[in-house]
Amino acid sequence: MNSSSAIAVHKLSFEYPGVKALSEVSFSIEPASVTALVGPNGAGKSTLLRCIAGLDRPLLGSIELAGVDVLEQPRLAHRRLGYLADFYGLYDALSVRRALSYMAAAHDVAERDIAGTVERTAKRLEIDELLERRCGELSRGQRQRVALGQALVHAPPVLLLDEPAAGLDPEARHALARLFTRLHDEGMTLLVSSHILAELDEYSSHMLVLRGGQLIEHRALAGGAAEPVRRLRLGFVSPVPDLTAVIAGMNGVRMLENAGQNALLELTGNDRVQAEVLRMLVERGLPVTRFSEERENLHASYLRTVGTHGAAP
């Protein structure tokens, strides 16, 4: 298990009577990444999140969260974790300020720091004007933000989110996506489960695909910050007959599609390698009109992965 991982899961198995919800799932998630946890209904996404959070005990396997063994020291692990469940509750009779203060104190935030922490969290989630209102009086979107505030109030390095945008209107979803991007930029590690792939696409750097309780794929998304593999879309004035041969002669480049005036390449390397490829194409006299990095959207990536691995077991 990699101790520098934000989340490290090793051979995790979980069963309901007669059903293997998770079957020897292993992966590790690097710090400061946003991982989209995707898969069909019943794939085991929520079970996986609940096991990582220490809410459900797995049958077998181990889970480390920011270096802490979740099964051995669940209370310590919880200091390093924020979790927003798909179905969550709030203390309707408490004001938002008190709800956040309670969660801050419950996560060992020092007494003298609680008021400031609550103000900062409220501002970050744009709920500072709601602080004196009771949770029971809030709209669904506002409640979602308060619940997220409760999960974030102790500034955990890891945040788990199970269907965070379910039931939110488009505006609230967009605001949530902006917030996740901001959290990612601040160095937080996010593991987000959602059915709405377009929404995950806005901020995910990695994709983890579960199907029938098994890990199908875990990889960086093309174009993601940490990804050394990128996809390049090329355009030409006219079809290039020997394009395949030209590309085959280049190191670290692979042809994915060749449609005459258009081509899609897969390049392994950094910006310097990309610039070198462009230079070689121009030097060989190819009539290049387009040379741009193409980010595969999550939907396409997911479908490609599922297509590769066939039907669900």
Next chain:
Amino acid sequence: MNPELRRNLWLELSAHRLLATPALIGLVSMLILVNSDGRGYAALATVAGFACLVLLTAWGSKMAADGIGDEARNRTWDAQRLTSIGPWQMTWGKLAGATAFAWYGGGLCLLVFIAAGVGQLPMPVLRLAGLIVAGSVLCHAVAFTGSLMAAQRNPGTRSSNALVWMFVLLSVASSARRWLAVDQGTVAWWGASYATVNFVLVSAVAFAAWAVFGAYRSMCSALHVPTTPWALVVFLCFVTVYLAGFTSLSNGSAAGLVAIMGVGVSLAACYGLLFMEQTGAMTLRRLQMRLNRRQWTRALQELPGWPVALLLALLFAIGTRLASIRDGGTWAIADAAFVFWLFAVRDAALMHCFAFARQPRRVVATTVLYLALLYGLLPWLLKAFGAHALADLLLPFSVEYTGPKPAAAAVQAVVAVSIAAWRWRRL
């Protein structure tokens, strides 16, 4: 300050409640004093004592149970389990916090009881007040633990609170009865004589402490903080020795009495835990995995309470037999201990036959139904057809525990265990 306690105080002790409660109690007290036809303070103390029992003991127990039940129903329990609050902090924060208003109102009534009762009632008022406090802590902790176990077993349901409520009502009724008679007489315990009020008070304090500790251990389980079952063994031994102290020593040795009492206590605990705690296929599957990997400590941490109680009952049954041999083999009850143990094995296996379904539903209710058939309807029918000997083999109670009785019990246990094992393999 304990964050869980503070949150509960925010919810339970509003300014309105803080002001209105003493005002109401004051007005009712004045009304009683004015209309008591000369009995004055004695009447006030009596009413205040009963009000304290109702408010502190009964209402407080409901609040303690709701402290967990409401969290589970309102989906805030998972968020609480995800905090860094430790099991002990969570336990006392909830126990004291959820019952804060009951303690406030009940405490005021208790003050009135003491102030009006000392010198006016023909009973030791201060010790009775202590008994009410200890009894209330005991009831709160038991109701809390029952609710916690129910929340773990059936998240989001209210039905299992019926058992908790039954206990609370019985406790209150028992407390009220004792409250009236506690000043009279003595209690004989392990050959010594104690004033009833003192004995009951010390017993209540001891069991209240055990109940709070039990609530803490249940909270450890709910928060997935690993523990081994030593506390259950120590508690069952404590109850065994405590109850054995009330029995007569003339029928056998003290060790024999403790052993036979241990069988009864352990089997009662086994049945209670079987129906209350989280058990079933997944719990036993985790246990099996730990055993297969020779992870002995982890296996002990995964072990439910009922097999521990069942094993302890077997050890006590062996102790009973050894004591019987030492006393000349005159104890029929030594044979009975094994028969009762075998019936408990049968019943535990029967329950797991239902628990090992692919989608187990209403396991406890189904088990209770089948136990009612086995212990009631079937023997009754057999007796109606004149098959008295056969009916007797289906029941653990008998006048004769030798001959076919133990063999019949063993056959029933083996059949039930075999069916459960078959169901387990098919999972």
